[in-house]
Amino acid sequence: MSQVEERLRQAGLVLPEPPAPVAVYVPGLTAQGLAYTAGQLPLVRGELAGNGKVGEGPGLVPPAEASRLASLCALNAIAALKAVLGDLDRVRQVLKVVGFVASDPAFTSQPIVLNGASEVFGTAFGDAGRHARSAVGVAVLPLDAPVEVEVTVAHD
Amino acid sequence: MSQVEERLRQAGLVLPEPPAPVAVYVPGLTAQGLAYTAGQLPLVRGELAGNGKVGEGPGLVPPAEASRLASLCALNAIAALKAVLGDLDRVRQVLKVVGFVASDPAFTSQPIVLNGASEVFGTAFGDAGRHARSAVGVAVLPLDAPVEVEVTVAHD
């Protein structure tokens, strides 16, 4: 077991199976020492763990729940990296995380939602898990997911 | 003619002229063996091939039509790569495709729209055309385009 997976285990986090390849696109790829993942949804065993738009009010996904869903996106991204790299200890630095939050137009705390993903990268990779991040509020995401997260890492 | 262009030709796809540079930004750039394209709209000879928001219902761009427009975005991206690299056979691997779909809030099949672009990359580059992808539904795109696609590739 890689040190990365051991750190996740100690935090009570279980790495899922890598998401299955879909048509001509794949969960992740590497070249020139950089690995890129596909945008990851909060899928658990192939099912969305929640859906809808994030915000405060009836019928919306509350920010705290959206943050939990963002952490699931991050776990799926790490699973995609494992599928690409074989050994997660090859990750030298998480570089960039882009997080899309399907947002009610009045909701402006996308960074709080994305902290759920950032913290998982920190837990998994320690100092190498620090990253530049963009948080964006979008109209709607595939399958009506509340959050989508993609990541770029440098590796040995 | 590059093998890439020959494969496109056999699929009945014609590579357009590369999009013209606009102000201080350019259609594509390369460094460290990675080439990046600008976000590509479904322009044909400088005119949008369609406009509006994608979804099911009156006044919306149907998903199948949006998928066709996404394939035009991909062709423009390949034309931008040709402008940058000279020879498309220098592409070693398509790494990352990000696709933005201007979406009616109820429309959640952005991946189906983007398959139109992914398939063109597969046709053009074969195994090297497999890629990680993020599909996002956004409020509105430049010129009221229904789709925008950007790509990052590794090259010799």
Place this chain on the structure above:
Amino acid sequence: MSQVEERLRQAGLVLPEPPAPVAVYVPGLTAQGLAYTAGQLPLVRGELAGNGKVGEGPGLVPPAEASRLASLCALNAIAALKAVLGDLDRVRQVLKVVGFVASDPAFTSQPIVLNGASEVFGTAFGDAGRHARSAVGVAVLPLDAPVEVEVTVAHD
């Protein structure tokens, strides 16, 4: 003072302090000769210089004002690059700029807004400031910012 900062100064532009690190994410990172910034908001000394959605009409941020805000995002991105690289003259080429514009659904001139950012990169880096760019209209941005800009550069 780097040549980059001297060019900004001659254009009357003052480089701000780099944005402070927030939690596990940081303003920028570098690996393999590529530096990535976090998505930058139009913050001036920690306060948003404007907020709301961009468009034409009452209650909206006019495009010319949004373009000015985009130039502030670009200055913050350059400050983040300085924090990462130490010396801005190490930037060999700006590669990719992605700009998100919080947009009224009827507003389709996101490229005009983003020109405000592109011009600052041109002013700062000259030919090395030319870049591929994606402009996207989104529902809402963190803190209700009208614009967010991220950049990837190649460096020595």
